[in-house]
Amino acid sequence: GNPYNVWLSEIMLQQTQVKAVIPYYQRFLSRFPDVFALAAADETTLMGLWAGLGYYARARNLLACARLVVEQHGGMFPDSVEALSALPGIGRSTAGAVLSLSGRGVAPILDGNVRRVFARCFGVAGYTGLPKVQTQLWALAEAHVPGACDVMAYNQGLMDLGATVCTRSKPRCGDCPVQRGCIAHRDGLTAVLPTPKPPAVRRTEHYLVTLDVVSRRLRVQVRPERGIWAGLWMAPMQRLDAAPLDAAPAVVHELTHRRYCLYAQCAPSGPHVAALMPTERWLPLPLADDAPVPAALHRLLAVLGLDDQPV
Numbered sequence: 070g071n072p073y074n075v076w077l078s079e080i081m082l083q084q085t086q087v088k089a090v091i092p093y094y095q096r097f098l099s100r101f102p103d104v105f106a107l108a109a110a111d112e113t114t115l116m117g118l119w120a121g122l123g124y125y126a127r128a129r130n131l132l133a134c135a136r137l138v139v140e141q142h143g144g145m146f147p148d149s150v151e152a153l154s155a156l157p158g159i160g161r162s163t164a165g166a167v168l169s170l171s172g173r174g175v176a177p178i179l180d181g182n183v184r185r186v187f188a189r190c191f192g193v194a195g196y197t198g199l200p201k202v203q204t205q206l207w208a209l210a211e212a213h214v215p216g217a218c219d220v221m222a223y224n225q226g227l228m229d230l231g232a233t234v235c236t237r238s239k240p241r242c243g244d245c246p247v248q249r250g251c252i253a254h255r256d257g258l259t260a261v262l263p264t265p266k267p268p269a270v271r272r273t274e275h276y277l278v279t280l281d282v283v284s285r286r287l288r289v290q291v292r293p294e295r296g297i298w299a300g301l302w303m304a305p306m307q308r309l310d311a312a313p314l315d316a317a318p319a320v321v322h323e324l325t326h327r328r329y330c331l332y333a334q335c336a337p338s339g340p341h342v343a344a345l346m347p348t349e350r351w352l353p354l355p356l357a358d359d360a361p362v363p364a365a366l367h368r369l370l371a372v373l374g375l376d377d378q379p380v
């Protein structure tokens with residue numbers, strides 16, 4: 070294909086299945102047969118035509134890229150990976166595809182499907198989104214890219230292999246032309262390669278929470294504008310270096326990247342009227358449902374029997 074057609078289809082195929090892309094691709098091509106027509110489109114029309122494909126940044130980049138190609142390159146897509154990758158929405162793999170599938174250069178590709186094929190074929194462990202693993206995969210891709218007369222069929226074949234045979238789940242190794250050299254197949258690793266994305270590392274923080282209750286009122290402080298529970302009212306908290314040896318947390322509050330362990334201590338009992346700091350106030354117990362406090366405070370009070378709120 071010509072670079073414009075290849076580029077258009079490659080952008081559409083990022084994050085979208087071939088089957089869903091085909092009607093969009095045809096509609097775009099008949100409406101915008103070349104990069105000049107696309108560059109002249111207005112954004113609203115373009116977004117309307119794109120509607121349903123998702124990942125709308127792609128559509129905006131598509132227009133920005135077409136305009137740059139017209140304004141800076143006279144309507145000709147550049148013919149080096151470097152110059153292509155400098156355009157909006159074009160990464161190294163898309164640049165390689167545009168070059169090689171339009172028959173204008175030799176360059177490897179490494180889209181999501183091809184990453185999976187390489188990780189399995191060469192037994193590369195590690196999450197393929199990691200820079201270290203990507204470097205390794207790109208080196209393999211570079212090392213195996215064939216000469217100019219074969220690169221188009223090779224790259225097209227690799228993409229098809231990843232999309233139709235070496236699929237994420239249940240790869241069809243029996244039908245695979247590279248089965249004999251494939252490490253994952255040989256070692257029975259197709260289910261574990263490529264390595265899935267590791268779960269987010271959750272850091273645990275420990276806090277001592279002081280519950281000062283006087284006459285059914287709880288002393289709270291407004292939390293700083295940054296950090297945990299910013300801007301909410303919370304009983305005074307003190308960050309601990311580690312979990313106390315002799316106590317289990319009264320409440321564990323889980324977020325994606327954090328686990329907060331809250332340990333409760335009651336302020337010395339007895340009649341006292343603590344002077345409030347400017348950031349402090351008394352909140353009547355039980356807390357109102359709409360009190361601007363973290364849910365963890367409701368749970369903490371419930372666990373300690375200081376509130377009527379359900380746990």
Ligand code: SF4
Pocket residue numbers: 186189190234235236240241242243245246247248249251252253254259
């Ligand atoms: Fe993928 Fe199986 Fe082919 Fe290996 S043999 S590349 S795992 S389909």
